[in-house]
Amino acid sequence: MAIVRYKGMADVGKQPPPRAVGQPLAESLGAIMGRLDERVRQGDIEEFLPIPTGFDELDMVIGGGFRRGQLVLLSGSAGIGKTSFAMQIARNIAAEHRAVCLFACYEHETDYLAQRLIAMESVDKGGDNLGDGLRLRDIADLVRAQRDSRSRSQGFIAAVRTDPRGVRAIERIARYSQDLLFIKGSSYSTTVAALTEEVNRVRAAQGANSERPVVLFVDYLQKVAAKTTHSHEEARNVEALEALKELALQQGIVIVAIIAAQIEGLKARRMRLENMLASAELAYEADIIMVMNEKFNVVDRHHIDYNQYNAQLFHQYVILSVEKNRMGSDLVELQLRKQLQFCRFKDAAERVTESTITGRLSGQ
Numbered sequence: 001m002a003i004v005r006y007k008g009m010a011d012v013g014k015q016p017p018p019r020a021v022g023q024p025l026a027e028s029l030g031a032i033m034g035r036l037d038e039r040v041r042q043g044d045i046e047e048f049l050p051i052p053t054g055f056d057e058l059d060m061v062i063g064g065g066f067r068r069g070q071l072v073l074l075s076g077s078a079g080i081g082k083t084s085f086a087m088q089i090a091r092n093i094a095a096e097h098r099a100v101c102l103f104a105c106y107e108h109e110t111d112y113l114a115q116r117l118i119a120m121e122s123v124d125k126g127g128d129n130l131g132d133g134l135r136l137r138d139i140a141d142l143v144r145a146q147r148d149s150r151s152r153s154q155g156f157i158a159a160v161r162t163d164p165r166g167v168r169a170i171e172r173i174a175r176y177s178q179d180l181l182f183i184k185g186s187s188y189s190t191t192v193a194a195l196t197e198e199v200n201r202v203r204a205a206q207g208a209n210s211e212r213p214v215v216l217f218v219d220y221l222q223k224v225a226a227k228t229t230h231s232h233e234e235a236r237n238v239e240a241l242e243a244l245k246e247l248a249l250q251q252g253i254v255i256v257a258i259i260a261a262q263i264e265g266l267k268a269r270r271m272r273l274e275n276m277l278a279s280a281e282l283a284y285e286a287d288i289i290m291v292m293n294e295k296f297n298v299v300d301r302h303h304i305d306y307n308q309y310n311a312q313l314f315h316q317y318v319i320l321s322v323e324k325n326r327m328g329s330d331l332v333e334l335q336l337r338k339q340l341q342f343c344r345f346k347d348a349a350e351r352v353t354e355s356t357i358t359g360r361l362s363g364q
Contacts, residue, residue, distance in 0.1 A: 020350045051099050051213055051254060053351040054092025057334055057336040058320070062288055063327030065098075068213060070326075071285060073221075075259040075276045076292030080318060084259050084343045085292070086217050086338070087113070088120060089256070094179040095172070099213035099254070100202055104195060106185035106223030108325045113182050115139055116343040118160060121169035123342050133342040134165045142166065185218075191225045192243035199251055213253070218244065220258040270298045270357060274325045289324040295335060300355045318345070319352055 039045075050065035059065045066072060076082050083105070089129055090101040105113060115136055123133035134142075139160060144161035160166035183190070195216060203210045218224065222233075224240040241257075248255045261275050268275055271291050273283065283289075295317035296304070304311045322332045332355060337346035 008135055046211070046213065047252075051093055051215060052096070053089045054096070054335075054347065055334075055350040056091070057351065058322075061322055061328055061332050061334070062325055066215065066256070066288075067327065068252045068254060069249045071241075072254065072256040072288040072290070073259055073276075073286045074256065074290050074292070075261055075271065076318075077261060077271060077294075080294065081336075081338065081340050081345065082292060083219055084116070084120075084340060085320075085345060086219060086256060086258055087116065088344050090180060090215065090217050091117065091120065091176075093215055094176040097176065098180060099215045100179050100181070100206070101215045101217065102181050102183060102195075102198060102202060103217040103219070104183040104185045104190065104198075105219045106187055106190070106325045106359060107219065110182040110184050117173060117180075117327050118166065119342045120344040121172040122165040123339065123344065124165075124168075125347060128234075130342075132165070133339070134160075134163065134169065135341050135343045136343070139161070139166075149215040159257050185223060187223045187225055189225055191227050192240060193227065194225070196247055196251070199247075214251070215254040215256065216247075218257040220257065220260055223261050241285050272321075283324065286324060287326045288322065291321050291323055293319050293321070295319045295352075298356045300357055303354050319356070320349065 047068055050059070050063060051066050052059045052065035053062075073080055074086060087103065090103050093099050094101045103113065118139060119134050119136055142163055143156060143159045146154060146162065157170060161170055181202065183195075195218070199214055199216060202214060206212055221240055221244075222237055224244075225234045226239055228239065244255050244257055247253070259269055259276050270293050273289060273291065276289075276291075294315070296311070296314040298319055299314060304314065316338050317335045318338060320336055321332045322330055322334070324330050327334075333351050333352040334349040336349055339345055
């Protein structure tokens with residue numbers, strides 16, 4: 001299926017109109033500047049408005065947030081919290097009504113993702129008590145208790161609302177539930193073309209608000225179904241990567257794609273860009289590349305060897321390194337405090353003050 005270009009106001013001028021065969025492709029700088037000027041006069045400034053991630057320090061690094069047409073890549077070792085971090089960004093964007101977010105997950109059912117979101121929203125974000133929230137097993141216990149009670153005919157939401165933390169989560173989700181959509185991806189059938197169709201459906205459903213920004217999350221790149229047969233896995237993933245970038249540009253949307261590490265990367269003490277599959281293509285296609293590592297593994301040992309408190313504390317953090325950034329500084333390290341029992345991180349991202357090991361950031 002061919003990608004259908006979005007025809008809303010924000011797309012006008014981003015791509016020159018289709019030309020007849022033999023018509024020149026070149027466009028004068030004066031014509032481009034004039035078109036930009038006219039668009040701004042008409043109030044079409046969406047292209048210049050970033051979409052904040054909700055992590056203020058990260059937004060400062062990447063120029064205020066994500067921008068239309070960007071391809072953002074996120075990688076890290078298994079279990080480090082890539083899905084949780086991506087879902088939290090999607091939640092933050094939707095909750096502020098900055099954009100409509102589509103979360104396409106190839107690993108989990110949508111029912112499971114909804115439960116993870118409930119756990120995320122159940123946390124008391126105003127306090128420092130990192131244990132005040134519902135874990136997934138707590139949600140399961142509430143459902144079982146409902147089944148065993150006299151109110152067994154009531155549903156899932158009623159079961160969750162029997163706990164004050166569940167009430168908190170349900171009320172928060174209700175405020176933005178129409179702006180966050182989940183897609184169960186299939187590695188056999190959910191191609192980039194299929195994702196494009198979903199973007200088009202979302203825009204059509206928006207009606208008069210069809211020009212609202214859209215952010216598509218893909219979890220994860222290696223699972224995206226290919227439209228052609230490849231003998232090598234790397235070629236298959238390059239096809240998906242290039243198609244996602246083309247989709248972001250032609251549709252004027254943001255795409256955030258999670259990428260699994262190569263086997264060598266999983267063995268490395270610190271994952272870097274070179275540990276990600278098809279790294280040469282990644283470096284060219286992506287606008288922002290972020291890699292997650294356990295803080296305990298990547299700080300210089302002198303911070304840990306003679307300081308047992310630091311050794312325990314660092315296990316509670318993930319370092320998010322911005323490896324590439326077209327809109328600002330790169331090679332920047334931020335740390336995120338884990339709350340993975342609730343499928344989330346603390347809302348604040350902070351600069352890393354300790355020295356770190358290996359690679360470009362430490363100059364080794």
